[in-house]
Amino acid sequence: MALLLKGGRVVDPAVGLDAVCDVVIRDGRIVEIGQDLTIPKGITVECAEKVIVPGLVDIHTHLREPGYEYKEDVVSGTRAAAHGGFTAVCAMPNSNPVCDEGSAVRFLVERAAERGRVRVYPIGALTVGLKGEAMAEIGDMLAEGAVAFSDDGRGVQNAGMMRLVMDYAKQFDTTVVSHCEDEALVGKGMVNEGAVSTRLGMAGWPAAAEEIAIARDIRLAELTGCRLHLAHVSCAGSVELVRAAKARGLAVTAEVTPHHLFLDEDAVTAEYDTNFKMNPPLRAAEDCQALMAGLLDGTIDCIATDHAPHAAHEKALEFELAPFGSTGLETALPLVITHLVSRNKADWSDVVRWMSQGPRAALQLPEVRLEPGALADITIIDPEARVDVTPAFFESKSANSAFLRATLLGKATEVLVEGQFALRNGKVVD
Amino acid sequence: MLTARHIIDMSDLTVDDIMLILDTAESFKEVNERRIKKLPTLRGRTVVNLFLEPSTRTRTSFEIAAKRLSADGLNFSASTSATVKGESLVDTAETLSAMACDLVIVRHKMAGSPRILARHMDAHIINGGDGMHQHPTQALLDLFTMREKLGRLEGLTVGIVGDILHSRVAGSLVPALRMVGAKPIIIAPPTLLPARPDILGAEVSTSFDEVLPELDVAYMLRVQMERAEGMPFPSVREYSRLFGMNEERLARMKPDAIVMHPGPMNRGVEISSAVADGARSLVLNQVNAGVAVRMAAMYLLLGGDASGASS
Amino acid sequence: MDGEAISRAVTRIAHEILEANKGAKNLAFVGIVTRGAVLAETLARQVGEIEGAEVPVGTLDISFYRDDLATRLSPEVHRTDIPFDVEGRDLILVDDVLFTGRTIRSAMDAIMDYGRPCSIQLAVLVDRGHRELPIRADYVGKNVPSSSKERVKVYFESVDGHDSVEILERVEGGEQ
Numbered sequence: 001m002a003l004l005l006k007g008g009r010v011v012d013p014a015v016g017l018d019a020v021c022d023v024v025i026r027d028g029r030i031v032e033i034g035q036d037l038t039i040p041k042g043i044t045v046e047c048a049e050k051v052i053v054p055g056l057v058d059i060h061t062h063l064r065e066p067g068y069e070y071k072e073d074v075v076s077g078t079r080a081a082a083h084g085g086f087t088a089v090c091a092m093p094n095s096n097p098v099c100d101e102g103s104a105v106r107f108l109v110e111r112a113a114e115r116g117r118v119r120v121y122p123i124g125a126l127t128v129g130l131k132g133e134a135m136a137e138i139g140d141m142l143a144e145g146a147v148a149f150s151d152d153g154r155g156v157q158n159a160g161m162m163r164l165v166m167d168y169a170k171q172f173d174t175t176v177v178s179h180c181e182d183e184a185l186v187g188k189g190m191v192n193e194g195a196v197s198t199r200l201g202m203a204g205w206p207a208a209a210e211e212i213a214i215a216r217d218i219r220l221a222e223l224t225g226c227r228l229h230l231a232h233v234s235c236a237g238s239v240e241l242v243r244a245a246k247a248r249g250l251a252v253t254a255e256v257t258p259h260h261l262f263l264d265e266d267a268v269t270a271e272y273d274t275n276f277k278m279n280p281p282l283r284a285a286e287d288c289q290a291l292m293a294g295l296l297d298g299t300i301d302c303i304a305t306d307h308a309p310h311a312a313h314e315k316a317l318e319f320e321l322a323p324f325g326s327t328g329l330e331t332a333l334p335l336v337i338t339h340l341v342s343r344n345k346a347d348w349s350d351v352v353r354w355m356s357q358g359p360r361a362a363l364q365l366p367e368v369r370l371e372p373g374a375l376a377d378i379t380i381i382d383p384e385a386r387v388d389v390t391p392a393f394f395e396s397k398s399a400n401s402a403f404l405r406a407t408l409l410g411k412a413t414e415v416l417v418e419g420q421f422a423l424r425n426g427k428v429v430d
Numbered sequence: 431m432l433t434a435r436h437i438i439d440m441s442d443l444t445v446d447d448i449m450l451i452l453d454t455a456e457s458f459k460e461v462n463e464r465r466i467k468k469l470p471t472l473r474g475r476t477v478v479n480l481f482l483e484p485s486t487r488t489r490t491s492f493e494i495a496a497k498r499l500s501a502d503g504l505n506f507s508a509s510t511s512a513t514v515k516g517e518s519l520v521d522t523a524e525t526l527s528a529m530a531c532d533l534v535i536v537r538h539k540m541a542g543s544p545r546i547l548a549r550h551m552d553a554h555i556i557n558g559g560d561g562m563h564q565h566p567t568q569a570l571l572d573l574f575t576m577r578e579k580l581g582r583l584e585g586l587t588v589g590i591v592g593d594i595l596h597s598r599v600a601g602s603l604v605p606a607l608r609m610v611g612a613k614p615i616i617i618a619p620p621t622l623l624p625a626r627p628d629i630l631g632a633e634v635s636t637s638f639d640e641v642l643p644e645l646d647v648a649y650m651l652r653v654q655m656e657r658a659e660g661m662p663f664p665s666v667r668e669y670s671r672l673f674g675m676n677e678e679r680l681a682r683m684k685p686d687a688i689v690m691h692p693g694p695m696n697r698g699v700e701i702s703s704a705v706a707d708g709a710r711s712l713v714l715n716q717v718n719a720g721v722a723v724r725m726a727a728m729y730l731l732l733g734g735d736a737s738g739a740s741s
Numbered sequence: 742m743d744g745e746a747i748s749r750a751v752t753r754i755a756h757e758i759l760e761a762n763k764g765a766k767n768l769a770f771v772g773i774v775t776r777g778a779v780l781a782e783t784l785a786r787q788v789g790e791i792e793g794a795e796v797p798v799g800t801l802d803i804s805f806y807r808d809d810l811a812t813r814l815s816p817e818v819h820r821t822d823i824p825f826d827v828e829g830r831d832l833i834l835v836d837d838v839l840f841t842g843r844t845i846r847s848a849m850d851a852i853m854d855y856g857r858p859c860s861i862q863l864a865v866l867v868d869r870g871h872r873e874l875p876i877r878a879d880y881v882g883k884n885v886p887s888s889s890k891e892r893v894k895v896y897f898e899s900v901d902g903h904d905s906v907e908i909l910e911r912v913e914g915g916e917q
Contacts, residue, residue: 022533029502033461158535184435193625194625194626194628195625195629197624197625198624198625198626198627198629198630199629200541200542200559200563201541201560201561201562201563201564201598202562202563203562206625270439270441270542270545271542271545272541272542272545272546313518313520316518316520316540316546317518317519317520317543318519318540318543318546319539319540319541320539320541320542320561321540431814442862454816454818456820457802457805457818457819457820457821458806460820460821460822461805464855465855465856466854466855468854469805469806469854470805470806471805471806472810657812717812729805729814730814733810733814
């Protein structure tokens with residue numbers, strides 16, 4: 001069946017497009033883009049005042065399946081992704097059991113194909129069980145459909161081990177996604193080491209613990225020639241290191257989360273709200289500024305949510321006991337629109353670069369473009385839609401968002417995955 | 431009456447609140463010195479001591495305070511409470527709430543726990559020490575002791591010496607001293623200082639000897655010798671040599687300067703036995719003040735508020 | 742009452758106390774702060790002068806013994822100071838105005854927590870009636886019938902700058 005997207009502002013910097021025009025889709029592909037298009041029969045979607053972009057992807061999501069289905073699973077996670085405007089997500093391997101072998105990857109691929117609302121690209125573990133002791137079967141996982149590898153949640157502590165996996169992974173031209181955290185320096189750290197740790201009387205997590213690990217991994221990437229992508233960068237020093245690495249021509253990319261961009265350590269007040277407890281922690285205002293500058297000058301390639309759902313009873317624990325993380329799939333786009341686009345700090349081409357092009361390029365995912373012949377993975381955005389972030393707003397099973405009670409502007413109203421609606425009129429299509 | 435509903439953080443109290451508590455404590459001190467140490471003031475009110483971290487002196491101090499005010503006291507300690515069976519703090523709070531308690535005094539290993547209770551209960555909450563964060567009634571009784579002995583608080587120079595980083599006592603005492611116009615100085619090796627001492631608002635020194643002559647009060651903190659992350663100083667001997675209070679240092683202080691310690695003391699580490707037991711040590715005065723100050727805090731929180739519920 | 746009338750009444754009460762107790766041998770005065778304490782000092786001094794002996798005086802703050810603590814706190818708490826042993830004494834409890842009797846009940850409870858006096862007698866400058874408890878004064882300066890809408894205020898030189906007893910219109914929401 002044919003689909004006509006009528007009168008939207010179509011933006012794709014990859015093909016030099018930013019204009020109000022119509023898009024015709026047939027059999028899952030874009031057939032034509034132009035003015036005053038018609039279709040003999042099919043569905044017409046009115047897109048006046050809306051923005052049409054290549055499908056967004058979140059390359060850092062925790063779907064929690066298998067093992068933690070009470071927090072989230074493939075169904076609820078991909079519904080949340082669709083609700084947030086994403087046509088695809090990459091699933092991190094810290095499920096239970098860990099996704100560290102081909103059969104685990106296959107399970108996820110099949111599960112997603114059967115029940116997922118958007119595309120799911122599994123990220124496999126670097127080491128068995130994420131223990132940092134023995135390499136996982138990277139080749140086998142790749143064969144089953146893994147797109148990149150990571151020990152996200154902990155990071156590989158031993159430099160020798162990291163060197164080994166990077167050396168090995170290099171042969172497949174795949175990407176190692178590194179969670180940079182030196183555990184010996186972090187100790188029992190709960191919040192940023194600085195004003196907030198002093199104020200709240202909790203163990204601090206120095207910026208150096210991230211910066212040292214980043215410096216190490218950049219050097220190892222240079223040594224081994226392996227592609228490196230740095231997860232959830234949070235410190236000014238980290239941004240500088242990435243800038244220097246790119247200046248030397250290394251294949252290093254980096255991502256930043258919306259919560260690190262738009263919140264700093266002052267958000268953690270004497271209320272000890274655990275929705276502000278994340279790994280890495282919220283940093284100082286200067287770090288936020290450096291992250292923003294890094295995003296604007298291209299040092300940071302993309303925005304990724306690190307969507308980390310947790311059950312209410314887990315987050316209701318004492319701050320030091322509560323698990324780390326905030327959900328993010330459903331608030332990422334509204335936050336970017338509210339804080340950046342609507343304040344003229346960024347335009348829609350930037351949004352495409354940060355949330356569609358950039359992440360795909362970082363992990364070498366299939367490109368998505370708005371041109372005839374391309375697969376119709378498309379996100380349609382209403383920039384004026386009001387978003388009240390309440391527990392009822394979430395499609396996710398979990399409501400542990402650092403942005404609860406915020407009122408945001410702008411959200412996706414339609415999501416097309418290969419020409420099929422995953423989201424329509426703001427509602428997930430089941 | 432106090433402006434605060436809870437005493438969790440020193441920032442819950444205004445300067446007027448602090449002075450009201452100290453002044454009221456004077457009257458309670460008198461009660462503690464007469465033969466029948468009992469007042470009918472909190473008769474029929476229920477006070478719960480929720481001590482999920484071991485404590486003897488603070489818990490007994492609160493217990494005696496409640497008993498002398500004729501309140502009905504209940505004790506929950508770490509080993510006997512359901513938390514051993516894995517009951518969450520929220521569930522404990524809601525259970526206590528369902529039993530209509532008027533006041534809960536809570537001590538907990540983790541910062542922020544009193545806030546969790548306050549969110550889930552109607553009762554008033556007094557923080558008896560939450561992790562490394564605050565211990566407000568300790569600061570109040572320390573202020574009371576200083577004022578009683580030195581006749582004033584404004585303009586006093588108070589050196590707080592020791593493990594500031596992990597000390598909830600310091601977390602409350604520093605802001606309390608600033609609020610009443612005194613000058614706190616924190617003195618510790620860099621390994622025992624918080625990341626941003628400027629946030630606390632105290633001057634910082636890593637040399638006890640340098641600062642000694644200007645102090646009106648030397649407030650010694652207990653130093654924990656074993657730490658999971660590694661000992662923060664090479665040996666007890668070295669710590670004691672550089673930061674310990676002993677007779678030789680005492681002699682170099684102002685003649686009227688006093689020595690205080692929140693207890694329990696590590697004799698021979700942060701304070702020598704001779705000084706601890708000497709005339710210029712106010713450790714026992716602090717304990718004595720503790721009961722009166724805690725009686726005052728309970729009286730002021732619970733009085734004038736019949737149901738204990740927020741209006 | 743003006744200053745002179747107060748003075749005469751106080752002198753009369755001092756004599757009545759001595760007569761009823763056959764001297765000052767076992768006597769002690771306890772005044773309820775603030776103005777009861779002032780009156781107690783005056784009475785103790787006068788009794789002492791008449792008898793040629795010093796009679797002990799104490800002050801008592803009944804804030805912690807009030808029966809209405811559940812709903813209100815005292816605006817100010819003063820020190821209680823009873824510098825003698827209450828045990829076996831003939832205690833003269835002194836207050837400026839006797840009204841509902843609740844303050845006196847609280848005062849008796851407080852005194853009992855200090856020991857066991859031989860007797861407690863009550864001396865007041867003004868009895869304005871409207872008792873809510875079975876309490877009576879042994880020595881009264883003046884009976885001043887009043888309506889519950891009025892306030893009866895005693896002023897003393899040392900506290901208020903002048904000596905007088907006045908009846909005032911009750912202020913809305915005020916208390917005795």
